[in-house]
Amino acid sequence: MSITYRELKQYELSQALRIRIEVFVEEQKVPLEEEHDSWDLTAKHFGVFSGDTLVGTGRLVNNDKTGIIGRVAILKSFRGLGLGSGLICHIVQIAKEMQMKEILLGAQVQALNFYERLGFLAEGPLFLDAGIPHRTMRYQGEHAEEMEI
Numbered sequence: 307m308s309i310t311y312r313e314l315k316q317y318e319l320s321q322a323l324r325i326r327i328e329v330f331v332e333e334q335k336v337p338l339e340e341e342h343d344s345w346d347l348t349a350k351h352f353g354v355f356s357g358d359t360l361v362g363t364g365r366l367v368n369n370d371k372t373g374i375i376g377r378v379a380i381l382k383s384f385r386g387l388g389l390g391s392g393l394i395c396h397i398v399q400i401a402k403e404m405q406m407k408e409i410l411l412g413a414q415v416q417a418l419n420f421y422e423r424l425g426f427l428a429e430g431p432l433f434l435d436a437g438i439p440h441r442t443m444r445y446q447g448e449h450a451e452e453m454e455i
Contacts, residue, residue, distance in 0.1 A: 311396035314351040322363035329379035336436040354393045362389050366397050373401035375411040394424050409445035
């Protein structure tokens with residue numbers, strides 16, 4: 307299985323949105339109108355490819371030099387293979403290259419440990435996003451396990 311991480315081309319964004327709908331709307335029951343937002347227009351969108359097939363996606367918003375990672379979704383049949391970790395590491399590397407002052411994300415509570423292993427630290431209270439409990443997480447690179455980027 308040949309795995310590639312890269313920024314998506316404009317024509318690939320509809321494929322990424324289909325993955326997000328499958329994961330968030332169909333699996334997690336997020337209302338469709340809450341899944342797509344105005345940040346999609348200005349964000350950098352990334353994909354993980356198995357061969358030529360897009361199997362996961364995520365985005366990076368530049369909010370005044372604060373990077374906000376979001377909409378990270380891996381197709382169910384490709385989970386558990388480390389692709390989500392690789393995608394997050396790729397996005398973090400791009401944020402560093404863009405000289406972001408900090409990198410944040412809103413993590414679903416069940417994913418806190420996943421993001422902690424990648425160098426993120428939870429902060430602040432729980433909040434609901436699309437009815438799902440989340441916490442804000444901030445990247446603390448020096449506390450991360452070795453990331454192969």
